[in-house]
Amino acid sequence: MFSYVAALVAVAAIAVHAQSGVANCDREYVVQSGDFCDEISAAQNVSTFQLAEVNSAVIDPLCDNLFPGETICLGVTGQDCDVVHVVAEGDNCIAIAANASITESLLLTNNPNVNAECSNIGIGEVLCTANVTIPYTPSTAA
Numbered sequence: 001m002f003s004y005v006a007a008l009v010a011v012a013a014i015a016v017h018a019q020s021g022v023a024n025c026d027r028e029y030v031v032q033s034g035d036f037c038d039e040i041s042a043a044q045n046v047s048t049f050q051l052a053e054v055n056s057a058v059i060d061p062l063c064d065n066l067f068p069g070e071t072i073c074l075g076v077t078g079q080d081c082d083v084v085h086v087v088a089e090g091d092n093c094i095a096i097a098a099n100a101s102i103t104e105s106l107l108l109t110n111n112p113n114v115n116a117e118c119s120n121i122g123i124g125e126v127l128c129t130a131n132v133t134i135p136y137t138p139s140t141a142a
């Protein structure tokens with residue numbers, strides 16, 4: 001009985017890995033018709049950086065190759081920020097950080113795509129506003 005259950009769990013684990021192709025995927029998402037990356041990020045609480053980093057093997061830098069039915073990974077276990085802010089007109093990093101009760105330094109650490117001057121954020125971009133450092137590693141990419 002135990003080995004039967006263990007075998008089922010093992011098969012399930014392999015199946016989950018096979019879906020998005022990302023090891024240790026914490027959250028998976030099936031792309032819907034009309035989806036685009038920042039819209040998925042905003043709806044699913046994933047930062048723009050994290051969605052791109054985790055799926056760098058399958059989503060191109062412009063995010064113009066998503067297809068309906070494709071399973072992508074939203075976050076890897078232990079490196080999954082799900083506290084986010086969608087950038088609105090007039091936002092800046094100091095205000096976003098203050099509003100989230102975190103330092104600007106932590107905001108920049110958790111969003112490596114944002115430059116030190118915070119001059120390259122855009123409306124609709126999704127930033128991780130978690131109050132802890134997310135330990136992103138390059139190996140996050142599949």
Ligand SMILES: *[C@@H]1O[C@H](CO)[C@@H](O)[C@H](O)[C@H]1NC(C)=O
Pocket residue numbers: 043044045
């Ligand atoms: C996203 O985060 C908000 C705020 O915490 C929460 O209300 C919402 O249910 C979350 N959505 C998903 C899809 O996790």
Ligand SMILES: *[C@@H]1O[C@H](CO)[C@@H](O)[C@H](O)[C@H]1NC(C)=O
Pocket residue numbers: 085091095096097099100
């Ligand atoms: C401030 O926080 C509120 C509630 O979490 C959110 O709705 C709003 O968009 C935030 N504004 C900024 C500038 O971060």
Ligand SMILES: *[C@@H]1O[C@H](CO)[C@@H](O)[C@H](O)[C@H]1NC(C)=O
Pocket residue numbers: 083101131
């Ligand atoms: C960090 O955020 C979580 C919710 O995401 C909250 O429960 C916790 O109290 C916060 N910790 C600090 C030190 O602000």
